[in-house]
Amino acid sequence: xxxxxxxxxxxxxxxxxxxxxxxxxxxxxxxxxxxxxxxxxxxxxxxxxxxxxxxxxxxxxxxxxxxxxxxxxxxxxxxxxxxxxxxxxxxxxxxxxxxxxxxxxxxxxxxxxxxxxxxxxxxxxxxxxxxxxxxxxxxxxxxxxxxxxxxxxxxxxxxxxxxxxxxxxxxxxxxxxxxxxxxxxxxxxxxxxxxxxxxxxxxxxxxxxxxxxxxxxxxxxxxxxxxxxxxxxxxxxxxxxxxxxxxxxxxxxxxxxxxxxxxxxxxxxxxxxxxxxxxxxxxxxxxxxxxxxxxxxxxxxxxxxxxxxxxxxxxxxxxxxxxxxxxxxxxxxxxxxxxxxxxxxxxxxxxxxxxxxxxxxxxxxxxxxxx
Ligand SMILES: Cc1cc2nc3c(=O)[nH]c(=O)nc-3n(C[C@H](O)[C@H](O)[C@H](O)COP(=O)(O)OP(=O)(O)OC[C@H]3O[C@@H](n4cnc5c(N)ncnc54)[C@H](O)[C@@H]3O)c2cc1C
Numbered sequence: 521x522x523x524x525x526x527x528x529x530x531x532x533x534x535x536x537x538x539x540x541x542x543x544x545x546x547x548x549x550x551x552x553x554x555x556x557x558x559x560x561x562x563x564x565x566x567x568x569x570x571x572x573x574x575x576x577x578x579x580x581x582x583x584x585x586x587x588x589x590x591x592x593x594x595x596x597x598x599x600x601x602x603x604x605x606x607x608x609x610x611x612x613x614x615x616x617x618x619x620x621x622x623x624x625x626x627x628x629x630x631x632x633x634x635x636x637x638x639x640x641x642x643x644x645x646x647x648x649x650x651x652x653x654x655x656x657x658x659x660x661x662x663x664x665x666x667x668x669x670x671x672x673x674x675x676x677x678x679x680x681x682x683x684x685x686x687x688x689x690x691x692x693x694x695x696x697x698x699x700x701x702x703x704x705x706x707x708x709x710x711x712x713x714x715x716x717x718x719x720x721x722x723x724x725x726x727x728x729x730x731x732x733x734x735x736x737x738x739x740x741x742x743x744x745x746x747x748x749x750x751x752x753x754x755x756x757x758x759x760x761x762x763x764x765x766x767x768x769x770x771x772x773x774x775x776x777x778x779x780x781x782x783x784x785x786x787x788x789x790x791x792x793x794x795x796x797x798x799x800x801x802x803x804x805x806x807x808x809x810x811x812x813x814x815x816x817x818x819x820x821x822x823x824x825x826x827x828x829x830x831x832x833x834x835x836x837x838x839x840x841x842x843x844x845x846x847x848x849x850x851x852x853x854x855x856x857x858x859x860x861x862x863x864x865x866x867x868x869x870x871x872x873x874x875x876x877x878x879x880x881x882x883x884x885x886x887x888x889x890x891x
Pocket of ligand 1: 528529530531532533534536539549553554556560561562565567568569570689690692717718719720721722727740741742778783828829830852853854855856857858859860861862863
């Protein structure tokens with residue numbers, strides 16, 4: 521036997537899983553089509569928000585709290601700052617589901633949450649403009665993860681713990697069975713168990729074992745604007761989520777002088793993950809520009825924009841499960857634009873599924889059978 525466990529996709533989820541499994545003494549091979557961290561998938565662009573009072577539903581809170589503990593642990597193991605406690609302000613109409621979920625999460629799990637009227641919020645953050653119909657719920661203990669540095673840190677620890685990593689080696693096909701075999705562009709490898717954490721490529725890869733998952737790769741854009749550092753630097757301005765009836769935006773204060781960062785969460789073109797993404801262009805800029813003009817009116821000009829891939833499920837909840845017909849194959853996919861903050865805890869949960877057959881986390885929301 522070549523390996524105990526093969527992990528296909530050593531990105532956000534796969535690299536963390538590789539670390540936790542190697543730490544358990546498993547002989548692990550991580551395979552990636554590129555050299556993570558890289559700019560081809562879902563994990564580039566410097567920053568990711570981590571918030572605990574969870575707008576997508578209170579059921580996520582225990583999982584994200586565990587993730588927060590593991591990020592702290594990673595910081596100390598890597599001896600590196602990976603989390604910035606900027607706070608996160610959630611903004612929307614008080615009746616919208618996202619704000620209601622933020623409130624319910626905080627109440628249920630006793631999380632710190634401060635409430636501001638538009639005037640109070642504009643007083644606290646003079647760089648912000650809010651119309652009268654919105655409310656601001658500020659979570660002071662939330663903040664920002666340095667995304668590539670987190671993956672780099674898990675990579676280093678996984679390799680130190682004995683995992684193997686082969687980069688620029690795309691997996692072309694999986695052959696299921698008591699022994700799983702994967703065929704790459706260069707080689708074939710065998711293992712007792714397999715994890716598929718292939719991000720935007722998960723759907724096409726699982727087709728090679730006749731499994732269909734409703735995960736749609738989607739093109740997303742984000743951009744940085746020149747910022748008045750007095751108003752928008754991370755010491756004085758938080759990360760933010762704006763929820764409207766027809767759109768959702770999120771973004772970051774200016775960190776290390778990078779500028780005010782902004783992205784739109786909803787929408788985006790469905791893409792083939794193997795095709796190069798259409799680069800950020802003027803039409804992408806217009807929408808983001810309109811948003812900052814209205815809500816952060818003292819920003820400067822657009823610096824530059826980038827593109828990235830989301831992997832969307834129909835209900836925007838994740839998929840973390842064994843394959844129904846193959847109990848030695850686990851998939852973690854469909855992170856629908858909000859998965860990174862969980863990746864430390866997902867790495868741990870995937871290792872538990874492989875080693876113990878179950879996780880301490882409640883993964884029932886993430887079952888494949890719900891579709
Ligand atoms: C613009 C943007 C902003 C975001 N903001 C946030 C945020 O603020 N907070 C948050 O929590 N989340 C956020 N997310 C979501 C989060 O980044 C993703 O949910 C997460 O990175 C997904 O992790 P993954 O492991 O599934 O994918 P990835 O990190 O992309 O990893 C998949 C890996 O699999 C490899 N791979 C694929 N196919 C193969 C193959 N056949 N063979 C070998 N290797 C393969 C890829 O090369 C890649 O390295 C954002 C995402 C984007 C794009």
